[in-house]
Amino acid sequence: MSCSFPWGFFCFFLVVLCLPDSNISTPSHGCFVEERTALMDIGSSLTRSNGTAPRSWGRGDDCCLWEHVKCSNITGRVSHLYFSNLYASDEVLDAHGHSFWRFDTTVFSSFPELQFLDLSMNNATFQSWDVFESFRNLRELDLSSNRLNGSIPSSLFSLPRLEHLSLSQNLFEGSIPVTPSSNITSALKTFNFSMNNLSGEFSFFWLRNLTKLQKIDVSGNANLVVAVNFPSWSPSFQLKVLVLSGCNLDKNIVREPIFLRTQHQLEVLDLSNNSLSGSMPNWLFTEQTTLVYLNLGNNSLTGSLGPIWYPQMNLQAISLPMNRISGHLPANISSVFPNMSFLDVSSNTISGEIPSSLCNITRMEYLDLSNNSLSGELPNCLLTEYPILTTLKVSNNKLGGPIFGGTNHLSIKHALYLDGNKFEGTLPRYLTADFDAHGTLDLHDNNLSGKLNFSQWNLSTLCTLSLAGNSLIGEIHPSICNLTRIMLLDLSHNNLSGAIPNCMTALELDFFIVSHNSLSGHIVPFSFFNSSTVMALDLSHNQFNGNIEWVQYLGEIKYLSLGSNKFEGQISPSLCQLQSLRILDFSHNSLSGPLPSCIGNLSFGQNPVGIPLWSLICENHFRYPIFDYIGCYEDRGFSFRTKGNIYIYKHNFINWMSGIDLSANMLSGQIPRELGNLGHIKALNLSHNFFDGPIPATFANMSSIESLDLSHNKLSGAIPWQLTRLSSLSVFSVMYNNLSGCIPDSGQFGSFDMDSYQGNNLLHPASEGSECAPSSGHSLPDDGGEKANDPILYAVTAASFVVTFWITFTFTSFRM
Numbered sequence: 001m002s003c004s005f006p007w008g009f010f011c012f013f014l015v016v017l018c019l020p021d022s023n024i025s026t027p028s029h030g031c032f033v034e035e036r037t038a039l040m041d042i043g044s045s046l047t048r049s050n051g052t053a054p055r056s057w058g059r060g061d062d063c064c065l066w067e068h069v070k071c072s073n074i075t076g077r078v079s080h081l082y083f084s085n086l087y088a089s090d091e092v093l094d095a096h097g098h099s100f101w102r103f104d105t106t107v108f109s110s111f112p113e114l115q116f117l118d119l120s121m122n123n124a125t126f127q128s129w130d131v132f133e134s135f136r137n138l139r140e141l142d143l144s145s146n147r148l149n150g151s152i153p154s155s156l157f158s159l160p161r162l163e164h165l166s167l168s169q170n171l172f173e174g175s176i177p178v179t180p181s182s183n184i185t186s187a188l189k190t191f192n193f194s195m196n197n198l199s200g201e202f203s204f205f206w207l208r209n210l211t212k213l214q215k216i217d218v219s220g221n222a223n224l225v226v227a228v229n230f231p232s233w234s235p236s237f238q239l240k241v242l243v244l245s246g247c248n249l250d251k252n253i254v255r256e257p258i259f260l261r262t263q264h265q266l267e268v269l270d271l272s273n274n275s276l277s278g279s280m281p282n283w284l285f286t287e288q289t290t291l292v293y294l295n296l297g298n299n300s301l302t303g304s305l306g307p308i309w310y311p312q313m314n315l316q317a318i319s320l321p322m323n324r325i326s327g328h329l330p331a332n333i334s335s336v337f338p339n340m341s342f343l344d345v346s347s348n349t350i351s352g353e354i355p356s357s358l359c360n361i362t363r364m365e366y367l368d369l370s371n372n373s374l375s376g377e378l379p380n381c382l383l384t385e386y387p388i389l390t391t392l393k394v395s396n397n398k399l400g401g402p403i404f405g406g407t408n409h410l411s412i413k414h415a416l417y418l419d420g421n422k423f424e425g426t427l428p429r430y431l432t433a434d435f436d437a438h439g440t441l442d443l444h445d446n447n448l449s450g451k452l453n454f455s456q457w458n459l460s461t462l463c464t465l466s467l468a469g470n471s472l473i474g475e476i477h478p479s480i481c482n483l484t485r486i487m488l489l490d491l492s493h494n495n496l497s498g499a500i501p502n503c504m505t506a507l508e509l510d511f512f513i514v515s516h517n518s519l520s521g522h523i524v525p526f527s528f529f530n531s532s533t534v535m536a537l538d539l540s541h542n543q544f545n546g547n548i549e550w551v552q553y554l555g556e557i558k559y560l561s562l563g564s565n566k567f568e569g570q571i572s573p574s575l576c577q578l579q580s581l582r583i584l585d586f587s588h589n590s591l592s593g594p595l596p597s598c599i600g601n602l603s604f605g606q607n608p609v610g611i612p613l614w615s616l617i618c619e620n621h622f623r624y625p626i627f628d629y630i631g632c633y634e635d636r637g638f639s640f641r642t643k644g645n646i647y648i649y650k651h652n653f654i655n656w657m658s659g660i661d662l663s664a665n666m667l668s669g670q671i672p673r674e675l676g677n678l679g680h681i682k683a684l685n686l687s688h689n690f691f692d693g694p695i696p697a698t699f700a701n702m703s704s705i706e707s708l709d710l711s712h713n714k715l716s717g718a719i720p721w722q723l724t725r726l727s728s729l730s731v732f733s734v735m736y737n738n739l740s741g742c743i744p745d746s747g748q749f750g751s752f753d754m755d756s757y758q759g760n761n762l763l764h765p766a767s768e769g770s771e772c773a774p775s776s777g778h779s780l781p782d783d784g785g786e787k788a789n790d791p792i793l794y795a796v797t798a799a800s801f802v803v804t805f806w807i808t809f810t811f812t813s814f815r816m
Ligand SMILES: *[C@@H]1O[C@H](CO)[C@@H](O)[C@H](O)[C@H]1NC(C)=O
Pocket: 023, 024
């Protein structure tokens, strides 16, 4: 729209309002036409970018009544535009995914009295910023969470009435245009430039005359040098909120607190993630305290949390994880922080006992003391008498004594993490808790002993239970079936024996892990866990036996480990119904017969997992103005053998790992050439079986494979030269087979040790004469299947032939 002279445009349509000597007043029958037209333009630009214009736009003449718009009740002109999240609606996401809103800013020239503009969260891009200079009345501008790039226009700082400016979460680069020569409006109260890619130096010195400044956030700009300390300097502002996390901050901000000492009204201070060193700045806890939230996490602060001389009546949250704070927790912690609701001092080196006065902080909701060197017993009142505590984490300390201090009631509302300590004794037979709908009890890696008996547990909402890595013995008592809400059950690494009980109604488990016990018997589908919901099942290193026909019912399974048991019988083609499978470990059993070729039709990592598995058990979400906390159950890790070693993978490894381990069984027959379809698999181990016939040349299509072990079989024929295309392959073994021909030495094959080939009497290195070229591919017995009926494969093969032939040819000529 050609709207460069809005008043002319306006007069053209509404001549009646432009009569001489008549000043502007609210139009009697609707809003100003050029404002209405501009809004319609914005609506159609939304549609052009695949968004949806708000429904009310265009209905009726009075645009002041439309959604997301507010007009001045004096002049009738548009004064407020609430456009947050207008574009990034669900429809945009669903239909088109990667889209953005090309926003033509010139339409804003139609809103001369705009005071408030919120365009946040729109994936918007601007061509020009010129129009912003005309916003003489603008008080608040929020452009956060868009895709704005280039440098921050300095004109924004000169808008005479601008009080609040947010440009966070964009793609801004370059320096912040606040310099001696810039003309910053003295109206400015808050600015937020967090999470961009700003650089250069940002000096607080040039802000010194801004008397109204209250809030600064420039966090998440790793290359932005922030200078705060200037001798003999007193700024004329008193900040309430200062957030300088994750930027290149003046390391002396706490050691020579020249600047911070001038600020007497700070409520929120976040200096986290800045490599600050020196001692814990306990001087912040002054007598005239105003601090409410303090975050100094992820620095290198030393010293201790004491002494603190003045009670901090306002302080509600302290976050100090990942520092080097030592010493003891103050014995009088409840008198210095009487109103605290959030305390995180995890991953430091704090020692001594946990003071029982913690229990007198009656507002405490979240307490994380994990990964320290705390010793002694856990004060019982933390478990039983904390009125609103939702989460207590004391993982990985040196705490001991009887588990739960011998009590039978837990007052914790959500999650109790006692893992990685030395708690001992048997689990109480009688136990109740005030858990919410997703209760978590993590006792893994302690010294618990005795038998498992839940018959008197009244924990019907328990959702996550880990008892892994203890010394529990005996059978799994059938009373476990009473934990009807359980989603994750980890009993691995104990001495449990007997069969898995039969619950009349199977538990709806997502994760069931009992590896490294002495459990035995057959697995009966739908008897203990609901086979159709379980996503991770680890029965490895037990004595389970019988056939594995039951696996076909594991419709949602992603991680399936049955390794090192006594399973027998054949692998039935019904396995191929498990479309979500990413990790399959049947190693060290007595499985026999052929490998069903349909395994090649499984995706094994092709499809992204969707919701990360672990988000299911990361329910505990705390939101404070300056930090988000997600409390997660920390698993002990899943093991999977690849590249010749057993690796323990944590957490989300199921989201990126994919592999098959069938080693050490009695499988026989030819390796199905369809396995070559597993283009996303990273590890395949078929070693120590009785496979015969050739190595399928189709393996060359496993383009993601990193580890391929075919050793200790009865494979014959040549190593297909096509395998040299596998550029990710880093571990390869065919030792102890009956392979013949020459050993490829191009591509990754140039890097494998001769050990990979030993025990094959007819294999010889490429340099020892005879042909190792594609021409020798004639002798590959199984190449028949992949000829002309697969044109792409054929083309690839032909291309490789040319390349390899050329290499061989030049190599030969060179030698002549
Ligand atoms: C409208 O004009 C009258 C006199 O012509 C003046 O007193 C009044 O302040 C004007 N109002 C506005 C909003 O300009």
